[in-house]
Amino acid sequence: MFALVDxxxxxxxxxxxFRPELRDKPVVVLSNNDGCVISRSDEAKTLGISxxxxxxxxxxxVKTHQVTAxxxxxxxxxxxxxxxxTNLARFTPHVEVYSIDECFLGLNDFKYxxxxxxxxxxxxxxxxxxxxxxxxxIAPSKTLAKLANRLAKRAQVHVLDTAEKISSAVNEFPVxxxxxxxxxxxxxLNSAGILTAGDFRNKPLEWVRKxxxxxxxxxxxxxxxxxxxxxxxxxxxxxxxxxxxxFGKLTxxxxxxxxxxxxxxxxxxEKLREDNSCASLLSVRLATNPNRKELPQYFQTITVxxxxxxxxxxxxxxxxxxxxxxxxxxxxxxxKVEVTxxxxxxxxxxxxxxxxxDPGLKKNKLSKLMDKLNNYYGRGTLRTAAEGFEQAxxxxxxxxxxxxxxxxxxxxxxx
Amino acid sequence: MLxxxxxxxxxxxxLEDPGKVSGFQSPADDYREDRLNxxxxxxxxxxxxxxxxxxxxxxxxxxxxxxxxxxxxRSLLPQGGRLVIVWNEGKWMVRQLITLPxxxxxxxxxxxxxxxxxxxxxxxxxxGVVTWSCSPQIEKKKQSKNKKPDVRPR
Numbered sequence: 001m002f003a004l005v006d007x008x009x010x011x012x013x014x015x016x017x018f019r020p021e022l023r024d025k026p027v028v029v030l031s032n033n034d035g036c037v038i039s040r041s042d043e044a045k046t047l048g049i050s051x052x053x054x055x056x057x058x059x060x061x062v063k064t065h066q067v068t069a070x071x072x073x074x075x076x077x078x079x080x081x082x083x084x085x086t087n088l089a090r091f092t093p094h095v096e097v098y099s100i101d102e103c104f105l106g107l108n109d110f111k112y113x114x115x116x117x118x119x120x121x122x123x124x125x126x127x128x129x130x131x132x133x134x135x136x137x138i139a140p141s142k143t144l145a146k147l148a149n150r151l152a153k154r155a156q157v158h159v160l161d162t163a164e165k166i167s168s169a170v171n172e173f174p175v176x177x178x179x180x181x182x183x184x185x186x187x188x189l190n191s192a193g194i195l196t197a198g199d200f201r202n203k204p205l206e207w208v209r210k211x212x213x214x215x216x217x218x219x220x221x222x223x224x225x226x227x228x229x230x231x232x233x234x235x236x237x238x239x240x241x242x243x244x245x246x247f248g249k250l251t252x253x254x255x256x257x258x259x260x261x262x263x264x265x266x267x268x269x270e271k272l273r274e275d276n277s278c279a280s281l282l283s284v285r286l287a288t289n290p291n292r293k294e295l296p297q298y299f300q301t302i303t304v305x306x307x308x309x310x311x312x313x314x315x316x317x318x319x320x321x322x323x324x325x326x327x328x329x330x331x332x333x334x335x336k337v338e339v340t341x342x343x344x345x346x347x348x349x350x351x352x353x354x355x356x357x358d359p360g361l362k363k364n365k366l367s368k369l370m371d372k373l374n375n376y377y378g379r380g381t382l383r384t385a386a387e388g389f390e391q392a393x394x395x396x397x398x399x400x401x402x403x404x405x406x407x408x409x410x411x412x413x414x415x
Numbered sequence: 416m417l418x419x420x421x422x423x424x425x426x427x428x429x430l431e432d433p434g435k436v437s438g439f440q441s442p443a444d445d446y447r448e449d450r451l452n453x454x455x456x457x458x459x460x461x462x463x464x465x466x467x468x469x470x471x472x473x474x475x476x477x478x479x480x481x482x483x484x485x486x487x488x489r490s491l492l493p494q495g496g497r498l499v500i501v502w503n504e505g506k507w508m509v510r511q512l513i514t515l516p517x518x519x520x521x522x523x524x525x526x527x528x529x530x531x532x533x534x535x536x537x538x539x540x541x542x543g544v545v546t547w548s549c550s551p552q553i554e555k556k557k558q559s560k561n562k563k564p565d566v567r568p569r
Contacts, residue, residue, distance in 0.1 A: 020502045020540050086462045129463040129490045131542075372427060405465060413470040414485070414500060414507040 001115060001138060001161070002227070003105040004145040005088055005122070007081075008133045008153075010101035011039035014080045015070050017131040018404045018412065026067040030055050033246045033395045034071050071397035079405045083130045091122050096231040104142060106231050119157035139166070142229045143222035146179040147197065166225055171198035180219065197223055238275060243268045244338030247393045250289060252333050257286070258321060259388035264339045265320040266387060269313040272341060273364075273371060278309035278350055280343035282316060284323040289335035298334075300327040308353045309345045312363035313370065316341075317386050378407070457547045463490040465543060467500055467509070474498075474509055476524040483550045485509060487543040498545035503531065504538070509545060 007013060011029040016022050026043035030036065037044075037053045047065055049058055061067060081100045089095045094106025110118060119136045126134050137148030139160040151169060152158035160166045176186035178197050192211075194200050200208075201223040208220045218228040243264040251257065261284065272279060285301040302323045310316065320339050370382050402410035434441055458464050469483040477498060479485070485500070493499050495514035500507065501521055510521035510531070519533035533539055 020538070020542075021505055023538070083462050125490075131489065376427060408466075411466045411468050411484075412507055414467050414509045415469075415471045415473055 001107040001110075001140055002142050002145040002231075003107055003115075003119065003122075003136050003138045004098075004142070004149040005103045005105065005126075005134050005136050006149050007084060007101035008135060009039055009041055010081075010132065011070075011072065011077055012041045012044075013132045014077050015073070015401055016041070017080070018401070019068075022068055026065055027070070028058075028067060029070045029072055030399065032072060033248065034398055035246070038072065069399050071400040073401050073403070075403045075406055076401065080130065080132060084126060084132055084134070087126050087129050088122065091118075091125075094231055104145065104231055107138065115161060116157060116159045119159065123157055140225040141222040141227040142231075143179050143219060144169075144225060147173055147177075150177065163225070167198065170201060170223055171196055173197040175200055178219070178223075180215070238277070239344060240340055240342040241268055241271045241275075241277075241279075241344070242338060242340040243271070244285075244336060245395055246336050247334070248396045249393070250292070250295075250333035250335050251393050252330065253393075254328060254330075255388075256393040257328065257334055257337055258324060259386065259391060260393050261320050261324050261337050261339060262317050262384065262386035262388070263391070264337065265317045266313050266384065268339050268341055269311055269316045269367065270371060272311040272344070273368060275344075276347045277344040278311045278347055279316070279341035280306055280309045280345060281341070282306060282319050282323065283338075283340040283342065284320055284327065285336075285338040285340070286324065286327055286334055287336045287338070288332050292333070292335075295333055296331070298329055298332040300329070302327045307356045308360065309343070309350045310360045310364065311347065312360050312367040313384060314363055314367070315360050317384060321386065457486055457549070459546065460488060460490055464488050464546075467507070467545075469509060469548075473523050474511075477511065477548070478550060479509060479548050480550060483548050485545050486547040486549070488546045489543040491544040491546070493541045493544055498548075500542040500545065501531075502538075502540040502542055507542075512541070 012027045015027060015029065022041075024043065025041070026047055026049075027041040028037045028044050028049060029039040031038045034055055036055055037049055037051060037058070040049055040051065044067060047061055047067070049061060049067070055069070058067075062069065077100060084101075085095070085097050085103055088103050088105060092105050092107060092109065094108070096104040096106075098104055105122075107115060107118070115138050119138055123134055123136055126132065134156075135149060135152040136157045137145045137150070137152045137160075138158070139145040139148045144160055144166060147169060148158045148160045150173075160169055173196055175181060175189050175194055175197055176183070178200075181189070189200060194203070201220055203220075205217070205220060208216050221228045245260070245264065247256070247260065281303055283301055283303040285299070287299045288295060288297050290297065304319045304323045306315075306319060324337070374381050404410055404412060434444065434447060454461075465487045467485040467487055469479050469485060470481055472480050474480075479498075485498075487500055491497075493512050495512055497512055498509055499512045499521070501510055503521075508521075511524060513520040513522055513530065520530040521533065522528070522530040533541075
């Protein structure tokens with residue numbers, strides 16, 4: 001048996017934990033740069049605010065109904081997510097953290113336990129310890145657990161443990177809402193007269209084999225309660241690492257763009273060192289805002305081959321800015337710069353380049369020391385000058401909440 | 416997505432391993448144990464621990480003054496006699512919980528001060544249980560007036 005645990009309105013729930021007065025009020029969390037809505041409280045959903053609604057377009061609703069908005073505070077969400085996941089992992093040795101707010105649990109070791117009451121116990125513990133509301137779906141396969149979770153929203157724990165419960169659930173479940181069914185797949189199924197998950201699994205396996213790929217066959221088995229998708233441990237070594245952010249405002253100032261590129265490259269280098277990887281290729285992409293059709297458009301990417309695989313900040317910045325200079329063109333209002341590292345090689349397996357006797361080992365060491373200092377004293381304590389000081393281009397975060405759990409100066413004061 | 420363990424101060428010391436010798440092997444090698452770390456005493460369950468800070472002397476009788484750091488464990492149940500973090504009408508406070516058969520009260524322990532009655536309907540909330548309070552005994556250096564820049568990732 002599998003459980004799929006999902007944090008309800010996760011980002012909003014994190015904000016509310018430290019602002020109890022917002023418990024029954026409409027709240028939304030905005031994407032990076034305060035662009036659009038990415039998390040809504042139930043009250044905000046009721047007001048008709050849709051997911052990914054642009055922030056500027058809902059100003060009227062916000063004013064009339066006093067909706068509270070937050071800029072995304074990923075520092076807080078990451079810490080709260082870790083707290084939820086760690087609490088969950090205390091209930092079973094088989095855990096797959098699926099995303100920042102979803103987690104699969106393997107419950108095969110608990111054959112003799114009543115899973116409904118175990119689910120409730122898990123839920124109560126997590127809600128008490130973290131303050132984040134969760135819902136749990138329990139079923140014999142991951143696909144059915146995900147489906148049960150959708151049905152759990154009201155009851156909070158939903159168990160599909162008998163053939164009858166499963167068939168009455170799948171017979172009413174729209175086929176396009178099944179986990180892993182994309183829009184194209186859904187259209188194909190609908191045109192074949194398949195509207196619910198039950199319709200799909202009632203087709204003979206031969207028909208599924210003929211018309212769909214192996215994924216379709218797996219799905220068919222999973223819907224019959226035969227697990228084909230095991231829990232996967234954390235994903236394999238990344239193949240490429242990318243950092244990009246939109247600018248707070250459009251800019252044609254080369255110095256601003258250079259600073260932004262340096263900041264993202266710094267973050268990229270940190271990610272590489274966390275993974276103990278080195279990059280052999282570095283790409284820089286510069287783009288204008290495609291939604292501003294009245295402005296001249298420009299998109300350009302350059303890939304710089306690095307002389308030897310490396311992950312130290314100063315060298316990566318040097319090559320990123322070299323690439324940026326090549327593709328920059330004046331006269332455009334840019335909205336975004338993106339830096340990607342690819343050709344990743346484990347740190348231990350670097351081959352030396354005969355034409356570059358110094359593979360930057362000293363600088364790699366220096367960067368690791370910078371990481372330690374920044375880890376202890378707070379990110380950004382030690383920086384390269386290329387990152388600039390004013391960062392006029394920085395992303396908009398007008399409604400940012402404090403880092404209640406990760407910064408000593410942000411902890412709550414009590415009377 | 417699990418958070419990495421925090422950097423220890425000793426990671427930043429110039430001497431990486433003071434026990435590593437170049438000459439005679441240390442006779443103490445087999446007897447080394449980790450140095451005491453106060454977190455082991457103060458934080459029973461770091462995953463469910465949060466920190467608050469007192470900005471008043473209201474709870475003086477419990478040794479809590481302005482500047483006292485409160486260690487709060489959400490996994491513990493509020494029980495009579497325990498100190499709890501309370502959210503009451505828009506204000507955060509720390510109080511002792513008194514459980515009577517018919518009602519729960521929050522008190523500062525001062526005789527002339529009436530306790531506050533716990534009322535969930537008014538939106539009152541017990542947020543967590545205080546496990547330790549840590550008070551500085553050396554005067555804090557005056558912090559510079561300039562606000563510390565926000566150095567979180569952008």
